[in-house]
Amino acid sequence: MKYAYFPGCSLECSSAAYDVSVRKVAELLGIGLAELDDWNCCGATEFFSQDELVACSVVARNLALVDPGIDQLVAPCAACYLNLKKTDHLMTEDAGMNAKISEALSAGGLSYQAGRVHVRHLLDVIYTDVGEAAIREKVKRPLTGLRVAPYYGCQVVRPLDGFDDTEHPVKLDELFTWVGAEVVDYPLKTHCCGGHMTQISEPQAFELIRRLLDSAVDRRADMILCMCPMCQLNLDAYQRQVASHFHTRFDMPIVFFTQMLGIAFGLEPKELGFGKEIVGAEPVIRAKLESTASTSTA
Amino acid sequence: MITMPTDERSLTFLDEVVADAPGAERIVHCMQCGSCSGSCPNGPDMEYTPRTLFGLIAAGQRDRVLSANTMWCCVSCYACTTRCPQNIPITEIMYALKRLSLREGLTAKTDAPALARTFTGLLEKYGRSFEFGLASRYYLFNKPMAMLKLGPLGLSMFTRGRMSLVPAKIRQLDQLHAIIKKARELGGTA
Numbered sequence: 013m014k015y016a017y018f019p020g021c022s023l024e025c026s027s028a029a030y031d032v033s034v035r036k037v038a039e040l041l042g043i044g045l046a047e048l049d050d051w052n053c054c055g056a057t058e059f060f061s062q063d064e065l066v067a068c069s070v071v072a073r074n075l076a077l078v079d080p081g082i083d084q085l086v087a088p089c090a091a092c093y094l095n096l097k098k099t100d101h102l103m104t105e106d107a108g109m110n111a112k113i114s115e116a117l118s119a120g121g122l123s124y125q126a127g128r129v130h131v132r133h134l135l136d137v138i139y140t141d142v143g144e145a146a147i148r149e150k151v152k153r154p155l156t157g158l159r160v161a162p163y164y165g166c167q168v169v170r171p172l173d174g175f176d177d178t179e180h181p182v183k184l185d186e187l188f189t190w191v192g193a194e195v196v197d198y199p200l201k202t203h204c205c206g207g208h209m210t211q212i213s214e215p216q217a218f219e220l221i222r223r224l225l226d227s228a229v230d231r232r233a234d235m236i237l238c239m240c241p242m243c244q245l246n247l248d249a250y251q252r253q254v255a256s257h258f259h260t261r262f263d264m265p266i267v268f269f270t271q272m273l274g275i276a277f278g279l280e281p282k283e284l285g286f287g288k289e290i291v292g293a294e295p296v297i298r299a300k301l302e303s304t305a306s307t308s309t310a
Numbered sequence: 311m312i313t314m315p316t317d318e319r320s321l322t323f324l325d326e327v328v329a330d331a332p333g334a335e336r337i338v339h340c341m342q343c344g345s346c347s348g349s350c351p352n353g354p355d356m357e358y359t360p361r362t363l364f365g366l367i368a369a370g371q372r373d374r375v376l377s378a379n380t381m382w383c384c385v386s387c388y389a390c391t392t393r394c395p396q397n398i399p400i401t402e403i404m405y406a407l408k409r410l411s412l413r414e415g416l417t418a419k420t421d422a423p424a425l426a427r428t429f430t431g432l433l434e435k436y437g438r439s440f441e442f443g444l445a446s447r448y449y450l451f452n453k454p455m456a457m458l459k460l461g462p463l464g465l466s467m468f469t470r471g472r473m474s475l476v477p478a479k480i481r482q483l484d485q486l487h488a489i490i491k492k493a494r495e496l497g498g499t500a
Contacts, residue, residue, distance in 0.1 A: 021439035026472045050481050052437040057386045058429035061408040061422075064330070069493035070433070073486060106332055112496045119492035120485040170388035171401065178392040204351040207385030211448065212421050214456075216355045216383070249463060288470045 013141055015132070016078045016085045017045035020092040021053050022241035027089075029285025030241060033270035034088050034134060036284060040150060040277055041142045045086065048077055054095040057208065068109065069116035071099040076117055076124035088134040088270070090167035090240035097131040097172055133168050135239055135269070136175040139183045147190050152278030153304045154192030158296075160272065161198040161233035162188060163224070165243045169202060178202070184237065184269060191276035196231045200224050205246040218254045221246055225254065225262050234296050235265040237272060244268060248290050265293035275300065323372040331399065331406035339396040340364045346390035346400050352383040360390055360400055363407075376414050381407040382422040424452045434490060437480030442473050 023031035038045050051074050059067035074096060078085055087093040103110040103126035110126055117123055138147070162184040168174070169181045176183045179202060185195045205224060206217030224247060228236050238244040248266040255262045267289060274284040281287070281297050328334045340361075347359035357378045358366060366375050384404040391401045408423075417423045428448045432440045445464065449457040467473040480486065 021441075021478070024438070024478055025474045026441055026467065028471060052480050052486055053433045053439045055430065055433060056439070058426040059433070060386075060405050061426045062412060062430060063409065063494070063497060063499050064405070065497035066490055066493040066499070069489050070486070073489055102332055109332070112493070115496060116489050116493035120482075120489040122485070122489075166387035166389070171391045171399075178388075202389075204385060204387040204389070206351075207387070208422075208425060209352070209383075209385055211425055211445075212382075213355065216352060220351055249467060253463070288472055290466055290470070 013042060013137075014044040014046065014082060014084075015137065016082045016129075017047045018051055018074060018085055018087040018092055018096065019047065020087060020089040020241070022089055022245075026245060027241035027268070029271060029288040030088055030244070030268040031285075033268055033274050033284040036279055037138075037270045037273050037277065038134075040274075040279070041138065041146065043086075043137060043142065046079070046082070048074060048085070051077065054092045056091045056095070060095075065109070065112055065116070067095075068099045068102060068113050071095045072103070072113050072117055072124055073120065073122060075100060075129050076122040078129050083128060084130050084132055084137075086132050086134055086137055088239070090133075090165055091242065093131065093133045094167040094172075100126060100129060100131055101172060103127075133175065133239075135168065135184060135187070138273075139187055140175065144186075144190055147187070150277050151191050153276055153301070155188070155272065155276050155300065156192045156194075157303070158193050158300055159196050159232055159234045160188055160193045161196045161228040161231060161236045162201055162269075163198065163236050163238050163243060163247075164201050165238070165240045166202065166204055166207075168239060184239065187269070188237070188272070191273060193272070193276075196228070196233045198228065198231060198233070198236075200227045205240075205243045207242055207246075210246050210250055214253075215257070217246065218250070218257045221250060221254045222258055225251065225264050228264055229262070233264070235267055235272075235293060237269040238266060239269050251291050263291060265289060265291050265296055267293050323370050323375075324367060326410060327367060327403060327406055330409060331402040333399040334403050334406060336396060336398045337364065337367065337403060340368075340398060341396060343395060345393045345395060349389040349393050350384075351387060351389070352385065356380045356383045360404075373416065375407065376411040377416040377419075379419045380404075381411065382417065382420040384408075421448075421452045424448060432477070434487070436477045437483050437486050438478045440477035442475055443477060 055067050164181045170178045188195050206220040209217035251262050271284045344361045347361040353359050358380050363380050381404040388401050411417050432443050
């Protein structure tokens with residue numbers, strides 16, 4: 013299985029734990045990821061707020077850079093995934109936009125035929141292309157007894173014809189039952205984390221973050237699993253500030269789903285970027301590793 | 311359905327909105343059910359909820375709509391879009407309203423445009439986003455006091471290797487710039 017890989021800007025630095033764990037897990041599962049050479053930022057929501065044609069043209073450069081021998085592009089970040097998919101969709105559906113974007117690309121000596129590249133989210137690739145049997149086979153350290161809250165966020169499941177339900181997605185839930193975890197029925201799994209509102213209007217974002225954390229606490233989750241860098245950043249890095257804003261306490265580890273897959277597959281926390289989270293996941297992980305060690309020696 | 315008034319000015323505004331977002335012509339099918347407003351996580355902070363905003367668009371209230379904070383509260387979660395029983399691409403319309411309000415210079419009530427401009431300014435300079443540059447520039451020019459509060463957060467990100475002081479750059483910046491320049495010419499925004 014060979015895929016072009018679009019890490020996105022967050023994975024280069026603030027979500028480096030996602031990038032290292034994606035690469036490790038992909039390798040172990042036989043997902044061949046070839047990083048897209050010289051990819052550029054997808055513009056997040058910020059370019060679309062200012063100029064749609066420029067926004068799409070900037071995104072389309074990445075689609076045009078995909079090796080002609082590869083027709084699948086994998087993005088682990090929700091915003092990158094949506095922007096790549098949305099641009100391809102718009103070029104396919106809207107002939108006028110397609111002509112303009114193509115003309116802009118040709119000014120840079122590039123071309124892209126709408127619909128040529130199939131943009132995929134990493135979860136979809138793991139769930140669908142690797143599949144249950146192969147994943148169960150790789151489990152060396154089942155996550156038995158670990159209560160995980162699967163958090164999908166917004167832009168992986170909405171708005172376009174996605175690979176899962178827009179209101180009640182289940183694929184991350186199912187994936188974690190395959191690796192032995194106790195998956196919490198997390199009612200806010202597709203609710204918004206506030207996105208860039210943490211930078212624009214803190215009280216507004218903090219209320220959304222509080223709801224997500226409270227709900228995970230109510231359901232006695234040991235951790236929240238993320239698949240978007242923005243969600244992870246808001247819930248993890250701002251957790252202390254949110255707690256102090258509401259005069260309460262939170263101690264909820266927020267990790268990327270690929271980090272926990274790696275643990276289940278027997279990889280070591282250090283190889284998976286653990287330790288980069290602000291709210292330490294280490295106590296939960298250590299307890300897990302110790303309980304597995306004692307079961308296997310028993 | 312909303313009955314669209316026939317006077318020229320209000321039709322012009324509706325046309326403007328429709329012209330600026332793919333699929334936005336479906337806005338005339340809005341039946342004011344309020345699913346969008348009920349689904350919106352940021353609804354409580356909006357001057358007008360999406361349902362009210364669409365009523366104002368129908369009534370041709372151009373300046374009221376374009377100077378509202380509504381679209382700037384939208385963070386593109388698409389909950390409204392997927393729930394709209396009339397398949398109106400609401401989030402895309404919010405984007406179109408952001409663009410129109412920027413063009414008209416009617417966005418005094420929020421820092422969202424400043425964040426957007428700082429973000430894309432760095433993207434154009436380096437081809438990649440630069441988180442440290444974004445945070446420092448945006449806070450310095452827009453909310454310098456908040457910078458002090460964020461110090462400890464920035465430091466803990468830095469010590470965990472989650473913040474770089476040096477921007478990443480793409481190799482073929484000239485190519486990206488040529489694409490952006492051409493797109494601006496074609497869109498009439500050069």
